[in-house]
Amino acid sequence: MNGGPVRLHAELEKRFVEIVGEKYALRLSEEIDPFVTEPRGLFGGVTSLVLRPGSVEEVSRILSLATETGTPIVPQGGNTGLVGGQMPDQSGGEVILSLSRLNRIREIDLESNTATVEAGVILEVLQKAADEQDRLFPLALASQGSCQIGGNLSSNAGGIGALAYGTARDLCLGVEVVLPTGEVLDDLRKLKKDNTGYDLKNLFVGGEGTLGVITAAVVKLYPKPRGRVMAWAGLGSPEDALKLLHMAGSAAGSELTAFELMHRRPLDFVLAHVPGAKPPLEGEHEWHVLMEISSGRSEEEASATMEAVLGEAFETERVADAVIAQNEGQAAELRHLRESMSEAQKPEGGSIKHDISVPVAAIPTFIAEAEAAIQEIVPGCRPVCFGHMGDGNLHYNVTQPEGMDKGAYLEHYRAMNAKVHAIVRRLGGSFSAEHGIGRLKREELIATQPPVATELMRRIKRAFDPAGIMNPGKVI
Template identity: 50%
Template sequence: MTSATDALLDRIRSIVGPGGILTAADDKAPYLAEWRGRFRGNSPAVVRPATTAEVAAVVAACAGAGVPVVPQGGNTSLVGGSIPYEEGREIVLSLSRMNRIRDLDPLNYTMTVDAGVVLTAVQEAAAGADRLFPLSLGAEGTAQIGGLLSTNAGGTMTLRYGNTRDLVLGLEVVLPDGRVWDGLRRLRKDNTGYDLKDLFIGAEGTLGIVTGAVLKLFPRPRQTETAFVAVPDPAAAIALLARLREATGDSVTAFELMSRRCLEFALRHVAGTIDPLAEPSPWYVLTELTAGRQSDAFREGLEEALGAAFEEGLATDATLAASQSQAKQLWFIREAIVEAQKHEGGSIKNDVSIPVSRVAEFIERAEAAVAAACPGIRPTPFGHVGDGNIHFNLSQPEGADTAAYLARWDDICHVVNAIVLDLNGSISAEHGVGRFKKDEMPAIKSAVELDLMRAVKAALDPKGLMNPGKVLP
């Protein structure tokens, strides 16, 4: 470590106190590696400020010293967005100590929180006020609000409530020079110029550090109906989605598609997984519908819609949860798919989105294309197809060498991405760009878009010190 670095760390230590900075290798290790192990970096220190003022002072000190900063939330990124590079020049700034719920206003249906508050804590606080914060995803017990905002995370309820961007009214952000923008407005109407918060949502910490947010809350559903439906193919699933939305007054909250192979992997490897229907089907849908009041008519409407779907050949079998525990059992199948794939060897991941009307075409074309590129490959498509998001994951051929298979990650993903782009889709639906997908940006963004993004970056971060090497190629 150079004397200049030592001097900077001393300055930071004076700001955050001895307990707010980690320099020992063992202490830093959890902050320097992505949980999947794909990215592993280095840093002279992990800094853990406790207040916005401390974040601002640390960022200003780093800016003065010309030292880059990598903001980090719960470190649940799947694209390396919160991991420093291997050279070890960057300071990691963790928001984990900033975990206060600042304000909860049930009548305004808002909650103001620190960026380091874990998603489950937000959900629980909202429920305690008889409100709903609808963002829900697999990492919700670890993911923090700042990171979710910075990646514009999605999840299972995007169909009904939108991505994280749609769940925010205001932000507090520390800018790359250490100034603080206080945009914590709890207004649903504020027509006074540029909507600055949208610059920082989805920017993955490249334009500033989100330190606080005003979140939208919603009425808590009084009735939830969960159904596991066998469908002949993805095209039938998409048609079923349209029928359910029309028949239930657009009450569909979640609509998840999975193939039979996904279910078989889960049954094989994850204890507690059940096969809920009597006969196997090539495809399944797990759907959830919610209503604002308890009514027998709501469930009857779902049953009638499914009955019509049977007559039209859109569905071949179904089970409706009769209790909350049965609903959890059905959702456990969906959750188990992620874990189960680890036991089938190497898995090449794709997080893509397609116009909902073209999801079936994408799956058909992509499965054929990857089979031609890698005979024996085992596609395991699943995901939130109600909003067009498919996790088009690809398990290695049986008996294949895992390392050799994973070495083909880029070229197999290029095969998939070509179809995504041909269908006017996106190669990152909800996971972000980070380090992993930044070199793909010229293929999916026009020269004009990239010029505009670079202009915004240059205006807010002229020294290029805020999470460098992420998002922009």
């Protein structure tokens, strides 16, 4: 850490430590550093104390004490967030509450197709546990080896599977939440139909820890597909990709489980910087699509549907080349190319990020208008466009021109965001599709949403957290 943090008053720190025990109260800088360093390096934080409770009762006592003493609490899961929502500020007076020890899968109910899991369960662990029971938990993220279910829910994570299965919010049936007062809301219901008043759980799902701490949840499982077939296609334009999406949707319906659009540049970055990465196709293509079709009946049926879609696309000249993965190993290689695109940008220098969504039909328009806008701000900048075209969500990142000073380039962050987000709003879209608001987008949210929406959010915040201790400075 840079410099020494401002420590809590010794007596107050002692009271917090007594709740979790010395072993699970981190106070040394080398222990704390991983909790105050986030993936983008944009939001360095400072704290003198990280608490790692091992039970809901301990979380309750921590929050009760925090409300009593006015101590700000920053809940944290796997620390994979990209908007600073899991980071303390620079004051040193905020306490990090790590949920990593609440990591039990309490139940997998095959009859109701649900899993009841604690907040600290790593996403990949839940995926594997479901798979062992011949079930699918469809939330899939590049960070799934380290992100945690509580963080996924608090940020309403999306990912590749959102096209067919929805976001984390759509996959959640019930929650267990500790309120700032220490009260516990036990709403761990498995019901798909429940029309009893306000849907309280969805105030916490997507709330980024500003209203309470999710300690457990009931999530949906699905029958595991009997056949899953993945293909990679090379195309000439986003318009061709949109036509391909329509063809695939018409042929596969709900069995179209992934449709990812990628410009050639992020693929070039992966091939240049990710060891072992191989070109998926021969020749050069300006745009690429990664597509998956899943069948509940057989591999043969999924293959036949994929072949029919690509056959029509070749006949109508929407696709120039394509390859269908012949086994899971080949499919994993194709997925790895897509999942490596965020990381592969780093060696190319500074990157200005946009996590946007627009109506699917507007994606070609957005890409064209955004390209023109960013070149006006920084001539020679390099758009790195990829994302979940099937649900309208693109990661429109812009890498610095070759040879430009990184610091000088990043000074254009706000101006470029403003231009790109103005296009998004005009097209009826969102400037925060799946990464959340956190610290990065808080001011823009307040500046651009209807004033009545901001006031309603503030009323909710005051009602749930009158002492203002929950993740201050985030979202609202």
